[in-house]
Amino acid sequence: MYMTHCVNYTYSFLMNKALSVFLGLTLTSATYAQTQAESKSLTKLKTEIEALKNDADLAHASWGICVMKAKTGEIIAEHNNNLSLTPASTQKIVTTGAGLGMLGADYTYQTTLEYDGSFDSITGIIKGNLYIKGSGDPTLGSEYFKDKNDTTPIAKKWAAALKAKGVKMIEGDVIADASVFDDEMVPSNWIWGDMGNYYGAGASGLSYMDNMYKLYFRSGKTGDSTHITKITPDVPGLKITNYVKAGGSDDNAYIYGAPYNDNRYITGTIPANKIDFDVKGSLPDPPLLLAHDLTQALSGNGIKVTGTSTSIRQLKLLNHYTEKPRKKIHAHTSPPLSKIVYITNLISNNLFAEHILKTIAFQKRRSGTESAGIDEVIKFWSTKGVDTKGLNLYDGCGLARANTITPKQLAQLFHVMVFDNTYTSFYNSLPVAGKTGTMSGLCRGSCAENNLRAKSGSINKVRSFAGYVNNKNGEQLCFSVIANNFDCSSGEMRRKLERLMVLIAELD
Numbered sequence: 001m002y003m004t005h006c007v008n009y010t011y012s013f014l015m016n017k018a019l020s021v022f023l024g025l026t027l028t029s030a031t032y033a034q035t036q037a038e039s040k041s042l043t044k045l046k047t048e049i050e051a052l053k054n055d056a057d058l059a060h061a062s063w064g065i066c067v068m069k070a071k072t073g074e075i076i077a078e079h080n081n082n083l084s085l086t087p088a089s090t091q092k093i094v095t096t097g098a099g100l101g102m103l104g105a106d107y108t109y110q111t112t113l114e115y116d117g118s119f120d121s122i123t124g125i126i127k128g129n130l131y132i133k134g135s136g137d138p139t140l141g142s143e144y145f146k147d148k149n150d151t152t153p154i155a156k157k158w159a160a161a162l163k164a165k166g167v168k169m170i171e172g173d174v175i176a177d178a179s180v181f182d183d184e185m186v187p188s189n190w191i192w193g194d195m196g197n198y199y200g201a202g203a204s205g206l207s208y209m210d211n212m213y214k215l216y217f218r219s220g221k222t223g224d225s226t227h228i229t230k231i232t233p234d235v236p237g238l239k240i241t242n243y244v245k246a247g248g249s250d251d252n253a254y255i256y257g258a259p260y261n262d263n264r265y266i267t268g269t270i271p272a273n274k275i276d277f278d279v280k281g282s283l284p285d286p287p288l289l290l291a292h293d294l295t296q297a298l299s300g301n302g303i304k305v306t307g308t309s310t311s312i313r314q315l316k317l318l319n320h321y322t323e324k325p326r327k328k329i330h331a332h333t334s335p336p337l338s339k340i341v342y343i344t345n346l347i348s349n350n351l352f353a354e355h356i357l358k359t360i361a362f363q364k365r366r367s368g369t370e371s372a373g374i375d376e377v378i379k380f381w382s383t384k385g386v387d388t389k390g391l392n393l394y395d396g397c398g399l400a401r402a403n404t405i406t407p408k409q410l411a412q413l414f415h416v417m418v419f420d421n422t423y424t425s426f427y428n429s430l431p432v433a434g435k436t437g438t439m440s441g442l443c444r445g446s447c448a449e450n451n452l453r454a455k456s457g458s459i460n461k462v463r464s465f466a467g468y469v470n471n472k473n474g475e476q477l478c479f480s481v482i483a484n485n486f487d488c489s490s491g492e493m494r495r496k497l498e499r500l501m502v503l504i505a506e507l508d
Contacts, residue, residue, distance in 0.1 A: 124168030
């Protein structure tokens, strides 16, 4: 069955095209002799690479590929492997691999509830403020880490924990402390059209509910205006101006707005005749929403709060913040980093990648900034023997178009990780061709299905893949292929790169 899949897929994708290209190539005697010496499967791969060099869809494109042996780093096929290209989300490999390597697969975040002033255990009164001290945990209230049998929100769990400790009143404010990271949630190279949408949510030292809210729409016939029926979660102060029309067959609505700004407007189209069609946006101020929700949960649990919900950022803007000694009263521990990396790579989660980058910065420099994280990541790969010239990073997830990496560098990262003690966690986080995550719809019925593991990447006019695959002899290979500024559709470019990945899997 394994061999039949390989033959059938190769025939359907390659026979007509590959044979015609191969017969039409003019080879020098030296090249011909080299081709005779190499395996037929490698010749097929190189023939397809040659065909793509002459593909009209790539006439104005920049693209490259690098295939190497995972254990030795020996390159067995390449084109433009030292060309700096925009990687899109394959860049998450740069961040998650470095995160595992520097922090360890078992690294966890700890979010603490703390108070200043005093706590009288007899009266149950905290004479002071209650703080939610963030550690950069991206999983607080995350839908990706919910237990289906546990529907209690995290704010209510914390309120119950405080009640169990005898707290009956807080004579002060509930204050969100996200100072472990800087306040610049969104990297400076992200574009205006991204940052208001869920995939443009930036990393906060106290992120909450994936830093995301959902707008639910009711739409009528094509061309009509739409109506927002509800917003979840309830975000105090959020103002939405809706310009969305009914039309099309997919979600083509875009939300515009900046961090810490409650004003949002949304344009574009959603399908006609829908009742509860949801569009996801990025929360303006996640720490403030968490402080609000905890205050509400405390009240619901019979714990009176005499003050208000706020954040250290807001208090500093008003010159009302004074640093005071605190005592810890409750702690919440995150899942291990290996599980966070798994979600990051499986579904290509931008928010989690940005958190990992800033966590590296804080742990290495005690400064949770994008720039410090980038410096540490580049330094990590350089010390592992990767030539980082041409590697230019402007975020952790690949959303910034200014990011560049070479196909060789990207393949080398996979080669390096084979020898890291976190390799198993890294390898298991990669989507499986034809089976899971962003690779679930690719390479089905081929040798690559359930064999090749890769991180994909896609933004406007960028398509990329990078990962591992075992060839027919069971030898592990690592590869990367990146295409920028192609003239065909993104779907057609994906199919061209898919053919390359299948041919890599067919090598012997």
